[in-house]
Amino acid sequence: MSESLPVLAGVLRTAPESDALVIVGRLLDSLPIPVLLTDCSEELRCAYGNAAWRAWVPPDKFPVEGQSLLEILEGLAASPLLAILRQVCLTGTPAHLRDFEYVGLVGAPVTLPGDVTVWDWEVYPITDARGVHGHLLVVGLDATERALQGPGASPEARARADEMRERASGILRIFGVAPGTDVTASAVQLSGREEEVADLVARGLSNAAVARQLFLSPATVATHISHILEKLGFSSRVEIAAWIVERRLREESSEPPR
Known part of the structure; x- marks a missing residue:
């Protein structure tokens, strides 16, 4: 890095x-x-x-x-x-x-x-x-x-x-x-499981690795990723990762100083 x-x-x-x-x-x-x-x-x-x-x-x-x-x-x-x-x-x-x-x-x-x-x-x-x-x-x-x-x-x-x-x-x-x-993707709500999958995708995990982490089948993970892409209007895993990062940075910037 x-x-x-x-x-x-x-x-x-x-x-x-x-x-x-x-x-x-x-x-x-x-x-x-x-x-x-x-x-x-x-x-x-x-x-x-x-x-x-x-x-x-x-x-x-x-x-x-x-x-x-x-x-x-x-x-x-x-x-x-x-x-x-x-x-x-x-x-x-x-x-x-x-x-x-x-x-x-x-x-x-x-x-x-x-x-x-x-x-x-x-x-x-x-x-x-x-x-x-x-x-x-x-x-x-x-x-x-x-x-x-x-x-x-x-x-x-x-x-x-x-x-x-x-x-x-x-x-x-x-x-x-x-x-x-600043368009609609910022306000999209994912399900709890979709949030977990999106977070692991943002960390660079493959479908197989996500499946092992969440005790799911690779096919189920692929279905979740397909739903996430559709909800967000994206077409790539990089865009999912960027969306996760963008949201976290926004949350961190709004937190009061410690």
């Missing part, structure tokens, strides 16, 4: 020992989606990065906490992504950059000739308790398959892209920047 997780606690306005924070850390590190938090200083200092983001970092740049993003990624100064980051810091308005090409990413599952990968980057301002957007949330989606196959992308490639988008939506929900974050 990232050593910068305590910084994430401050951004999410929760305690470093929060149970929700532990779930967030595990969830973000389990995703093949780079997630980065920087501050909005001139240097764009790195505050948090998940495991997928750390794959972008040259070994000699660790630890990255507190370092300028311009020092960590030496090609950033000449990249259009830098202008996007500064723009969002200045305006407080989310912005996207499509078809960003990167050379030499370690462990990339698909590459173009020349070891090139293609990314869509989404940048969101994170607002603190004073209403100041002091941090940026930067999320990357691998678009290499789309670039490789073009408009005739296979159904499998489109399905993988849709799955990544669903997972990204869960990330945005945790940080309170997803479109529609």
Whole structure:
């Protein structure tokens, strides 16, 4: 788990020992989606990065906490992504950059000739308790398959892209920047058993592990998860986990100080 997780606690306005924070850390590190938090200083200092983001970092740049993003990624100064980051810091308005090409990413599952990968980057301002957007949330989606196959992308490639988008939506929900974050899912009531299943899903347990924990059959667990997804209007386990985390963070923020 990232050593910068305590910084994430401050951004999410929760305690470093929060149970929700532990779930967030595990969830973000389990995703093949780079997630980065920087501050909005001139240097764009790195505050948090998940495991997928750390794959972008040259070994000699660790630890990255507190370092300028311009020092960590030496090609950033000449990249259009830098202008996007500064723009969002200045305006407080989310912005996207499509078809960003990167050379030499370690462990990339698909590459173009020349070891090139293609990314869509989404940048969101994170607002603190004073209403100041002091941090940026930067999320990357691998678009290499789309670039490789073009408009005739296979159904499998489109399905993988849709799955990544669903997972990204869960990330945005945790940080309170997803479109529609405050809609009906926040008020949905699950049954007691559904709550137990959703909580274990949020902790990363498989259906079989949930079944063992609750003394249920895997088929019964699968049925509960199907009902949970239907009630919440979601389509992925990551969205369930994000919903659990979002609700816990809201509860923790409303608790009086001890």
